Each structure stands twice: as C-alpha cells, then as structure tokens.
Amino acid sequence: MGRIALFGLFGSGNLGNDGSLKAMVEFLAERCPSAQLVCICRETEAVGRAFGIAAVELRRKPSVGVARLIDRALLKVPGKLCDFMRAVRVIRRADVMIVPGTGILDDFGEKPLGMPFDILKWCLAARLAGTRIAFVSVGAGPIRNRWSRWLMVAAAGMADYRSFRDRASVEFMQRIGAHKPGDRLYPDLAFRLAVPQGRAPPREGAPVVGVGVMAYRGWYGYRKTGEDVFARYIDKMTRFVSALMQRGHMVRLLIGDEEDLIAVEALQAAVSALPMAARTDRMTVEMAHSLDEVMVQIGKVDIVVATRFHNVVCALKLARPTISIGYASKNDLLMAQMGLADYCQHIDDFDPDRLVTQVCRLHTDRERIARVIAARTAEYAASLKRQEAHLLATLLSSDAGGPGS
Incomplete structure (x- = not known):
C-alpha cells in the first residue's frame, strides 16, 4: 500500500473527531508502516502537529482581488470548479481515501454547502481518479436538510467499503433508501484507543x-x-x-x-x-x-x-x-x-x-x-480487531489495486 488519504473534520477542536483519526493513524502505523499518510482536513497545521502526518486543506484558499470579484460575479462557479480540479489532483495520488469514524453522515451544525458539499466533492474526485473510498465505523443520521441529505447520500453511495458504528446508523441508511448489501456494523473507532495508565485511588464519602x-x-x-x-x-x-x-x-x-x-x-x-x-x-x-x-x-x-x-x-x-x-x-x-x-x-x-x-x-x-x-x-475492542483484519485482507492489501499500486 503506497499512499492513504484520511478525510474528515479534524484539527478543529473536536476531541472526538481527532480521537477517531488517532485510532486510524495508530492502526495504519502498526499494520501498514510503509504507507504514506495524508490528511484532508480544515486545520492542516493542527493535524500536522498532533499526528505528524502530511495534511492538505479541505478547500482551496479563497480568491483575492479581481479574481474574487469575477468569481462572485459568476456565482462562484469558477472557484468551485478550480477547487474540484484541485481535489482530483490531490486524491489521484492515493490508493484509498478513508473516512475514519465520526458522525460524518449527519448535518448537526452544518449547512448544505459546508461539510455535506465537501464530502460529495472529495468522493466524486476520488471516484473519477480511480481511488477507492472507505467509510469506516462512521455514524449516519439524522440529516434533516433535504439538500444535505442528497449530497451526503450521493457521496456515501460511491464508497467501496462502508461500516457503521451502530444499528441506528444502518437503519437510517435503510430508511432513506441508501443501504448497500455489503454494509457492515462495527463499533466506534475510539474504542480502539488505549486507556491511559494510572487510576485515582478509591475515595471515601460522596462520589466525585x-x-x-x-x-x-x-x-x-x-x-x-x-x-x-x-x-x-x-x-x-x-x-x-x-x-x-x-x-x-x-x-x-x-x-x-x-x-x-x-x-x-x-x-x-x-x-x-x-x-x-x-x-x-x-x-x-x-x-x-x-x-x-x-x-x-x-x-x-x-x-x-x-x-x-x-x-x-x-x-x-x-x-x-x-x-x-x-x-x-x-x-x-x-x-x-x-x-x-x-x-x-x-x-x-x-x-x-x-x-x-x-x-x-x-x-x-x-x-x-x-x-x-x-x-x-x-467485546467492542475485539470487534474492531476483526474489522482491521478484514481491511488488511481486502482494501489495504498490496494487490488490491489503485493509482499508487
């Protein structure tokens, strides 16, 4: 396995999202040590410092000056097109793009042209570039905005591998007609993280x-x-x-x-x-x-x-x-x-x-x-080990094919 892209809302201060990324990075470092990792995220510097991996921006930097005025006059279509072409150039160098955990398929706090649009953009870029796509132990639903739902469902439909972290996510995808026969159920990736050493001694009196x-x-x-x-x-x-x-x-x-x-x-x-x-x-x-x-x-x-x-x-x-x-x-x-x-x-x-x-x-x-x-x-930790074995035997195997093979 040559190059693996990791996609998500990382480095922005959400500790749960970053914990999911850490779990995936640790797994890949242990089992695919020769793979080059690159994270596609909003806060590239924060991710680089925290995880020691390369990172590229989820979106291109906005235009300035005359270019910005022209872009706005044309309803930002030129900027969106340039951003998509940049995504294709980035993702075509990866063998696989992994979305590691998080509630990536809900629209909590998101407008349609936020993360929902970004997910579709990068999944479409990966599909056109021949890069495989994996949603690993993700959460799905609710997606209350109909446009966000269309964008996210279209993105998830391009995946080569999908696993969900709970039954509610699977049932949500079934309910909206986006279920796939190969969908799997595995726990949240954070259950893979090691528990820090050292515990507080027993206390007397009222619990803390x-x-x-x-x-x-x-x-x-x-x-x-x-x-x-x-x-x-x-x-x-x-x-x-x-x-x-x-x-x-x-x-x-x-x-x-x-x-x-x-x-x-x-x-x-x-x-x-x-x-x-x-x-x-x-x-x-x-x-x-x-x-x-x-x-x-x-x-x-x-x-x-x-x-x-x-x-x-x-x-x-x-x-x-x-x-x-x-x-x-x-x-x-x-x-x-x-x-x-x-x-x-x-x-x-x-x-x-x-x-x-x-x-x-x-x-x-x-x-x-x-x-x-x-x-x-x-039991959850053991289940995640089984998912890792499956990923290694299929999606991450050296003969699985892809742009970097």
Missing part, C-alpha cells in the same frame, strides 16, 4: 461526579433560536451541578470540544451567582486537548454525566457508571448496549432533579454496572 458540558445551541446552532437554547441548557445544568454540590459531591467539568469552554465559563458564572457561591470550590475544571486527556480526567471521577458522544465513549472505556444527556439517538443506543438504557435523557428536555436521582442509583449499583461495562467494551 464528572459533568460533561457542551456549547449546545440546538441541532442547527447557527439559527437565531440558538442562544435561547443555550441559555435554557446552562440554567438546567446550573440547577443540577448546584444540587450535587449541596449533597457533598465534588464536581469535575469535562469538555469534548474546545468550543465547550464557552459553556464551562457560563456555568461557572451561573453557579457563582447562586446564594451557595461560597461552595463553588467544589467544582473544578481542566483543559483537555485530546481524548487521552479526557480519559485521564475521567480516571479521577466515580460517575460521569455527559452529552458529547465521545465523552460517553471515554467514560465507558474506563468502566465508569455513566449517564447520557444526548442530542441524538447514537448516545441512547450505545448506552442501551452497555446495559444503561435507564440512564439516558435528551438534552432538549432533561430534568435536573431526575439526573440527581440517577446519580444516586448509579452509585448504589456501581460495582455491578462497572463489570458489565468492562465486559462489553472488551
């Missing part, structure tokens, strides 16, 4: 609760209603966190995206404004720049309450009793597979008082729950 916060503004956060959604979310999280501290719990705030620091600051300010402000020293937060660092922080808590999917994954990898406040069915399905279906709420209508009750129930049954989680995450 890790609370994952998110800069949540609704499915399409760029809409005018986004700030109202965010305010309601912070208000309820404030009630939840303050109730925990009043019960004697230490609270450690967790993030899953650098943007979530906005929510951390808003929550800290709201808690400080409460009459119990003198007790805010029971709430701590540390910056995290990777899923490894998130797992290190989760290793210091007893129970996790999280929204972002990969925060939930990290908690489960450490066999921590977990509550999900999810914004999509991916959280609920994963939790159900871990025996935690009764510990899910939806972010748009979660009940802070019920969350406190769920924390108490989890703590009471924590030892049994931890054993169940550990057994099932081990």
